[in-house]
Amino acid sequence: MERVWKWFAIRGRSVNSIAYSFHRITGIVLLIYLILHLGFLTSLRFGESLYTAFISTTVKPETLPLDSLLFLATFYHAFNGFRVVLNEFGLFYEVRRALIYLMTLLTLIFWIYSTYLMYTYVVR
Amino acid sequence: MEVTLKILRFDPLKDKKPRFQEYVVEVYEYTRVLEALIWVRENLDPSLSFRYSCRMAQCGSCGMLIDEVPRLACKTLIKDLGRDEVTIKPLPKYRVIKDLVVEMDDFFEKHRSVKPYLIRKNREEQEKPKKFYVQLPHELQRYLNYGYCIVCGLCSSSCPNFDSSWEYLGPQALSQAYRYIVDSRDEGFEERYEVLNSNSGVWRCHFASECSENCPKGVEPAQAIQMLRRMILSFSFKKKLSLFSEKIHRLSKQ
Numbered sequence: 078m079e080r081v082w083k084w085f086a087i088r089g090r091s092v093n094s095i096a097y098s099f100h101r102i103t104g105i106v107l108l109i110y111l112i113l114h115l116g117f118l119t120s121l122r123f124g125e126s127l128y129t130a131f132i133s134t135t136v137k138p139e140t141l142p143l144d145s146l147l148f149l150a151t152f153y154h155a156f157n158g159f160r161v162v163l164n165e166f167g168l169f170y171e172v173r174r175a176l177i178y179l180m181t182l183l184t185l186i187f188w189i190y191s192t193y194l195m196y197t198y199v200v201r
Numbered sequence: 202m203e204v205t206l207k208i209l210r211f212d213p214l215k216d217k218k219p220r221f222q223e224y225v226v227e228v229y230e231y232t233r234v235l236e237a238l239i240w241v242r243e244n245l246d247p248s249l250s251f252r253y254s255c256r257m258a259q260c261g262s263c264g265m266l267i268d269e270v271p272r273l274a275c276k277t278l279i280k281d282l283g284r285d286e287v288t289i290k291p292l293p294k295y296r297v298i299k300d301l302v303v304e305m306d307d308f309f310e311k312h313r314s315v316k317p318y319l320i321r322k323n324r325e326e327q328e329k330p331k332k333f334y335v336q337l338p339h340e341l342q343r344y345l346n347y348g349y350c351i352v353c354g355l356c357s358s359s360c361p362n363f364d365s366s367w368e369y370l371g372p373q374a375l376s377q378a379y380r381y382i383v384d385s386r387d388e389g390f391e392e393r394y395e396v397l398n399s400n401s402g403v404w405r406c407h408f409a410s411e412c413s414e415n416c417p418k419g420v421e422p423a424q425a426i427q428m429l430r431r432m433i434l435s436f437s438f439k440k441k442l443s444l445f446s447e448k449i450h451r452l453s454k455q
């Protein structure tokens with residue numbers, strides 16, 4: 078277990094492996110979300126009321142920050158994953174650090190815009 | 202200027218667990234970590250163990266974790282660390298023998314497993330070469346960067362994947378495989394293919410590229426691994442394609 082924690086060690090690490098740690102964390106977060114999501118959908122098979130009960134606990138304005146964080150994890154994982162794919166094909170090796178900053182910037186832009194949309198939609 | 206060296210010590214005969222011990226050392230602008238360690242051993246504590254030989258970043262013996270980053274003690278200026286307390290630990294991932302000395306047998310074994318030498322297909326030529334192998338400057342350039350490896354183990358010890366998969370060959374061995382494969386005098390790609398494409402080979406890399414960041418000689422193992430992947434992919438693809446076309450050929454003859 079101690080070895081697993083070391084995947085996420087930050088001290089003494091460069092930005093490259095911090096990006097790697099975050100990719101792993103967001104991947105696991107997305108996986109957990111996916112499992113919950115499929116669980117919720119499966120509940121439909123046991124009747125609409127069960128599904129509605131489930132949904133009413135998670136879909137409400139108070140949980141919106143969690144949705145926003147989920148979007149952050151998703152955008153990070155997607156953009157960073159794209160960077161990893163490029164790098165692992167041997168492309169853009171020399172500018173790998175700049176690519177991390179670019180992808181993080183894109184993540185933040187998409188995240189802020191999506192959160193903005195989310196809140197304006199809910200307020201409306 | 203006075204600096205405190207905080208050294209993680211472990212003596213298997215006495216200690217149950219590693220423990221920190223501090224030494225205060227007078228340092229100058231150009232004092233390197235290795236010099237400070239040698240001073241401690243000569244003046245304060247003769248029981249302190251660490252490895253070194255060349256003192257000039259050539260032999261690769263003095264790798265250790267200095268302020269949480271794997272570095273060569275003989276190349277690291279204390280001034281550059283910018284702190285008056287320097288933490289020194291043995292290289293992570295390897296078994297500690299005593300204090301800062303770690304066992305690197307497994308690491309060298311992995312290096313050996315990729316056959317880090319020139320291979321000729323002709324066995325006789327391999328043992329008794331009869332001619333010079335002329336190499337052009339651009340052919341040299343293809344592997345020069347990877348040829349600077351001094352086998353110090355800093356790259357492999359900084360790879361986050363080693364924490365969970367010990368069997369991984371690691372950036373050092375893989376970059377050396379690449380160094381020989383792209384050498385115009387070498388014909389050993391197919392001989393190395395099996396181990397490179399194995400479960401412990403190139404596919405274990407997740408491109409954290411910490412290896413390239415920490416190499417004291419500017420070698421780029423992270424790049425070598427990705428180039429090897431390309432080579433392995435195109436080789437496997439060609440092999441599959443030729444097997445397939447052979448099959449078609451046979452079927453069409455029936």
Ligand code: HEM
Binds near residue numbers: 407
């Ligand atoms: C645009 C969509 C996505 C892209 C481009 C993407 C890309 C990647 C890449 C390239 C890796 C390998 C990283 C490495 O070598 O270390 C990876 C790992 C992973 N992904 Fe994704 N992914 C996407 C969506 C998802 C989704 C929806 C999930 C949720 C189930 C997910 C879960 C994971 C997990 C758990 C890992 C393993 C983490 C690791 O090995 O460090 N990914 N992803």
Ligand code: FES
Binds near residue numbers: 253255259
């Ligand atoms: S003593 Fe030889 S590399 Fe440091």
